[in-house]
Amino acid sequence: MKIAIIGTGWGARVQVPAFRSAGLKIVGIAAQNYEKTQREAATLNVEAFEHWRDLLSSDADLISIVTPPGTHCEISVAALEAGKHVLCEKPTALNVLEAQTMLEAAQAHPEQLSLIDHELRxxxxxxxxxxxxxxxxxxxxxxxxxxxxxxxxxxxxxxxxxxxxxxxxxxxxxxxxxxxxxxxxxxxxxxxxxxxxxxxxxxxxxxxxxxxxxxxxxxxxxxxxxxxxxxxxxxxxxxxxxxxxxxxxxxxxxxxxxxxxxxxxxxxxxxxxxxxxxxxxxxxxSEISGNFPVGTVYLGHALKAYSRGQLDALEQAATFSDGxxxxxxxxxxxxxxxxxxxxxxx
Missing domain, CATH: 3.30.360.10 (Dihydrodipicolinate Reductase; domain 2)
Known part of the structure; x- marks a missing residue:
């Protein structure tokens, strides 16, 4: 499974090494500040994208949204409509109305993953x-x-x-x-x-x-x-x-x-x-510690297993319905x- 990450905070600091340790490929990263994105991308040896929408036309299978909550609804809906699986950071959205919009988009694309990043599960x-x-x-x-x-x-x-x-x-x-x-x-x-x-x-x-x-x-x-x-x-x-x-x-x-x-x-x-x-x-x-980063490693392994056909690997994941x-x-x-x-x- 190929993953693109939106966000240069938790996404770059934790998800990139955790997902790579599970055998997933990171194909791109984007964020609000393109200069910072380029610096982070060079450090992580991954391609920098100028805008998050550019990732939707990349060869990523899954978009990980690690941005402020006010952006989650727009990005999630756009990613699902572009045919991508979605992993969205919590809290789900600004409010229930946005969370409902996200769920409706997920229900319109049942063949795609629509997950909330509650990795502790x-x-x-x-x-x-x-x-x-x-x-x-x-x-x-x-x-x-x-x-x-x-x-x-x-x-x-x-x-x-x-x-x-x-x-x-x-x-x-x-x-x-x-x-x-x-x-x-x-x-x-x-x-x-x-x-x-x-x-x-x-x-x-x-x-x-x-x-x-x-x-x-x-x-x-x-x-x-x-x-x-x-x-x-x-x-x-x-x-x-x-x-x-x-x-x-x-x-x-x-x-x-x-x-x-x-x-x-x-x-x-x-x-x-x-x-x-x-x-x-x-x-x-050895460089990964703490429940949330370690949980991200386990989530990465579950995504990897799912991509190989083990469809029950993500049965414990939080969905947009949970969100x-x-x-x-x-x-x-x-x-x-x-x-x-x-x-x-x-």
Missing amino acids: FLPIFQMARALINDGAIGQIRHVNSSVIFSSRADPQRPWNWWSDKEQAGGAWGAIGSHQIDMLRWLCGDFSSIRASLHTFVTERPLDDQLLPVTSDDFATAQVRLANGGFASIMISGVAALNENDRMIIHGEHGAIKIEGARLWHAERDGEWQERTPAHTVAIP LLTQSLLDAAHRSDENDGGWITI
Whole structure:
């Protein structure tokens, strides 16, 4: 499978080496700044394209869209109409209306892949956790706690960019909350309602010689009612004093599962935690570390297997249908925050 990447951030830094390690060919890269694209392309030994639309006429089989959310709808629809498979970064879009448009384009081209890049689904620790839950190891889920705590946006001198702009779907809730929502749905089932509080601690950031207002959140907390009767709590902070391991603890009637960093534990009720971290099933390059980059390696192997005819290799992938559901929950949380944290029925 030949892949073209739109974006010189995560796409160049992580996807290129991860996908290459899985045996995929990168045939081109494009981004907004052509000079930067040329520099990145030279470093990566890949062809630079001046505009993302130029990639649609290349020999790429799949277009990976690693751009700000406000561009996802236009690029995804155009790529599908050009006959390309699509892998789109999260959050899916600016809003539910755009996510619905993307899904309709995908449904009009059912022979093509239309995936959202929730690569954590492919990590062995999360697949093992899902298997334990589905096999009844913890019984019916009662409550879940999921937290992502990091410090990268705590510095007020970090420059303003689209991440600082709510109108461009910036903020911690969209960037990180989309992953937490997707993983909670994948492991624990659908949501019935949600309430949230979104906050901005760093209210201004510099750009060139001026300070611009930050309108997006850098802290978010949400409570979720699960369709099966359980509850989940989500916390995200991008302005912590220091980084913590990402953590998810799922309590059921018979036991619990804990995922912290890259490790997995299981405990029976009133028992001790027993580590259940599975071994890697593919080679991970030494320069690639962290759940998201490693998950991208696994996603690359799944794409490779799919291209060789193993059609079930991507059965665990998040589709545009999943993307629409996640987007509806992201939007619902914003409505809840605007209404003093009231419950929003899904």
